[in-house]
Amino acid sequence: MRGSGPAGAAEFLREFVKSPTTTAAVGPSSRFLADQMVAPVPGRGEPVVVELGPGTGAFTAAIQQRLGGRGRHLALELNARWAADLGRRFPDVETVCADARALPELMAERGLRADVVVSGLPWAAHTAVDGVPLVRLVADVLVPEGAFTQFAYTWTRWAPPARRQLRDLRATFEETVISRTVWRNVPPALVYLARRPR
Structure with a gap:
């Protein structure tokens, strides 16, 4: 899978250097982290899955595998080059080059509600705009x-943006669980799983 080998890692690092505030990571996520992130995707039925900030597609591939041709998969990617690449590589995914804050309008246009939202966005993307945090829009x-999943590197967990994000999740969802550390990711990461919006 492109995006997980040395070429994909180099591409990711280039994008991170160009725009560290909009690129969440210095490299593509491992399949071990991807498995944790997509675990809430239902194994049957026709679920609607939304992906925010898919990057080079590590979570996209895992979602597609879990869906197995079922349901609907909408991906919002702000980086135009990555969005175009994802559209070519994953023709069954509806890829839109857009900011995550456009999510409510995009879903309303399609007459959809999501069963699961998977986010690979950086903490900076979750900053409240006009007093409304992104998790509220999700x-x-x-x-x-x-359900909503968001990953974070273990070393960022205690940073002010991460603490603010956890407060927002707990205020917005009935249940928020933090996974054990995914050591087989570089750097090690955690997954925040929030269920049942208030």
């Missing part, structure tokens, strides 16, 4: 039993 497009 919660508003989820079905009542919906």
